[in-house]
Amino acid sequence: MENAKIISQKYLDELTYEVLGAAIEVHKTMGRGLLENIYHHCLIEELSTRNIRFSTEMNIPVVYKNKSLNIDYKCDLYVENCLVVELKSVNEINAVHKAQLLTYMKLLHSPKGILINFNCFNLFKEGQITFVNEHFKTLPKF
Template sequence: MHHGHDGREPVSPKVNEVGRAVMDAAFAVHRELRPGLLESVYEHCLASDLMRAGLAVERQIAIPVHYREDRLDVGFRLDLLVESQVIVEVKAIDALASIHTAQILTYLRFSQIRLGYLINFNTPRLKDGFRRLVL
């Protein structure tokens, strides 16, 4: 079996299309605002651009965590959920660390969503602050 394929379906074209829209919007926001602002500002502007592009966007969605018989109502909050199928986690920090990647993979797992983006706006070149994650 070759690497990276464990029998899962690839992400659907529809989901990939939403992902591309997220990337385009993120680059536009970064171009306009540059690094140095609060996460909440980037999150607001990104959501606003995506909605203007006709996409359904929900902000700060609480996702429960199930552990054995327990259900913890606010396990975590997703920054943005786009079209109910792409998670976007917005950061404005010095550098992304592996913990941030682990965090969004956990979000994907608990929310049953396949595609996520981790975007750090506080970087001179946005592509250096971009992670695309597929579960």
């Protein structure tokens, strides 16, 4: 039986570092300017190689007044059941991309999310934005 991981701010920060490392490897190998779907499949392969558990294209439940609504929301990756990863390959990240990630985080009660844009020159410096929400602040620091 596998030990349950304690979700803490430190754990999420380390997981974020690992996921960003995988994304940087994909970007370094594939370069910029490809379709999002290609990066998605490459990142799936890279995360699998690194033994990082995730769900892909997971349906996000939307519940209104105790009733599940039939809304087709899917996040690109949900890593270790606590980190939402949304992938893009666009000229620039805009407000709707940020809102999409924040919505997924809220619906999944996920404390942290990463928005990754592969259409950039340096993924670490200009191709990723990390978000935390009110759930992150309630987690233990270590």
